Amino acid sequence: MNNYQFWASSRLVVLGFIERFGYSPLNSFASSTFFCYPGYFMKHLSASLKAIVIATLTCAAGLAAAADSQTLAVTANVSGLCKFSTTSTPLAFGTVDPSLTADKVVPVNVNYKCTKNTSSLGVTAAGGTTRTMAGPTLADTMGYTLAFSGGTQAGKGFGPGQDLILVVTGTITAAQYQNAAAGAYSENVTLNITP
Incomplete structure (x- = not known):
């Protein structure tokens, strides 16, 4: 996952927690700070919230890595008539x-x-x-x-x-x-x- 993908995923998770803990995602300061200054915003998050975000993203990455593939054999037999x-x-x-x-x-x-x-x-x-x-x-x-x-x-x-x-x-x-x-x-x- 590149930096942009990580930030996009973090954005969704963090916004959910902001709303959960009483911060409106529509608040102009919070929104502008989050979108324009992600480093500042992450710096001021509580340690527990940071831990939750990181754990959530790690879990999501683990689920993506668990994908598998399977070869399906397809056969047919044409009768000689x-x-x-x-x-x-x-x-x-x-x-x-x-x-x-x-x-x-x-x-x-x-x-x-x-x-x-x-x-x-x-x-x-x-x-x-x-x-x-x-x-x-x-x-x-x-x-x-x-x-x-x-x-x-x-x-x-x-x-x-x-x-x-x-x-x-x-x-x-x-x-x-x-x-x-x-x-x-x-x-x-x-x-x-x-x-």
Whole structure:
């Protein structure tokens, strides 16, 4: 503590004692003497009052010296995940002409995201990639296959604009649709992605 800090602290303590012992801190002589001539004022203080002031300041200095510090460990763990971003666009083969001889091949994009620098092990379809759509009656079915590409990319995070693209390609061979009954065919496929 420098001289100025000591005097500022002493000033507060002494003024309190002046008021306690019947001296008004607003008294012009006491105030001017204290502020302008601290040496004179301290010289005329009683020995007991001086002792109290010194003891009080010593105690305050001791309290300040008792301050301590502590290091706080802060931790976090980010999970490595991969998730499909939104409901996927249907893989729609559209109208199939059974008189044709070419395979019907249709791709569709499915968006997904992975934690930054986390790569998917791949995408699978529950039940496999060789599939069967149900037709207009229980006896009518139509086979098809699925293929995946782009399902093992390194993630860029889950923020806006960080989507990765999985291309799902469906194929109905001519042999599978040429003898199919007229009507609508469909199936729901569950896709799974594993980081």
